[in-house]
Structure formats: structure tokens, C-alpha cells
Amino acid sequence: MSNNLDVMTFPDKVIPEFFDKIINYYETGNEAQMRNLLNQRQAEMDQAFSKAGDGFFWRLKGKYIIRDFHPLVFFYALGLSLGGMSFLLFLRVFFVWFSSGNIPTINAF
Structure with a gap:
């Protein structure tokens, strides 16, 4: 092994x-x-x-989803989804900033 x-x-x-x-x-x-x-x-x-x-995600699927479910999978899924959403919002801030010349007020704290 x-x-x-x-x-x-x-x-x-x-x-x-x-x-x-x-x-x-x-x-x-x-x-x-x-x-x-x-x-x-x-x-x-x-x-x-x-x-x-x-093979990290392959092992994660095999060990913690198929063989024996572990709640840690929810945290990985949540982290990946929130990370993807924050990346898209990060791109949106730069798009609005370059197109209008101003950073949106909600992002300017």
C-alpha cells in the first residue's frame, strides 16, 4: 500500500x-x-x-462521499462556491471601476 x-x-x-x-x-x-x-x-x-x-478531489470523493460520508465535504463545497463568487465580484468591481471611473460606494469602505 x-x-x-x-x-x-x-x-x-x-x-x-x-x-x-x-x-x-x-x-x-x-x-x-x-x-x-x-x-x-x-x-x-x-x-x-x-x-x-x-488527485485531491478524487480522493475526497472516494473517501468522504462514496465510502463513508463526512460533513467536511460541505465545508469544501461552501469554500469553493464562496471563493468563486468572491472572484466574480472582484472582477465586477474592476469592470465597474474602469467603465465608469468610480468605485461603487458599497465597495469603497
Whole structure:
């Protein structure tokens, strides 16, 4: 059985070695190598976090709706719907602002 946290696990020695390299590059004044190492690590972290989100809603449907219903699904649905509505209202404010030149009074608090 696969663990969902496999993507996020790192060997214990990787992080101290990374910081040792950064400190060494900083002390020697080699900013190009330090920047290159940081950009490489940022790309690795971005890839790890993007994989962590794959299939989130698929697992949510399978675990909390089909197998055994959990009320947390209501909160996810409410958050997604309110987030979508707030995004549309955000676009509306800019549309009215650019078309009329004034921000609507209800939004100008």
C-alpha cells in the first residue's frame, strides 16, 4: 500500500548537506553557485508540492462521499462556491471601476 506522504519525505542527511553547501558558498562569496543551488532546490520543492495536490478531489470523493460520508465535504463545497463568487465580484468591481471611473460606494469602505 502506498503512503500519500511519500512525495514529501526527504532523507535525513539531505537538508544538513544542503545548508552546509549554502554556508560554504556564502562564506566564499560564490553567489552564482549559491543562487543556482537555491533555484534547483526551489524547483524540486515546486515539483514535490505540485505532486502532493494531484488527485485531491478524487480522493475526497472516494473517501468522504462514496465510502463513508463526512460533513467536511460541505465545508469544501461552501469554500469553493464562496471563493468563486468572491472572484466574480472582484472582477465586477474592476469592470465597474474602469467603465465608469468610480468605485461603487458599497465597495469603497
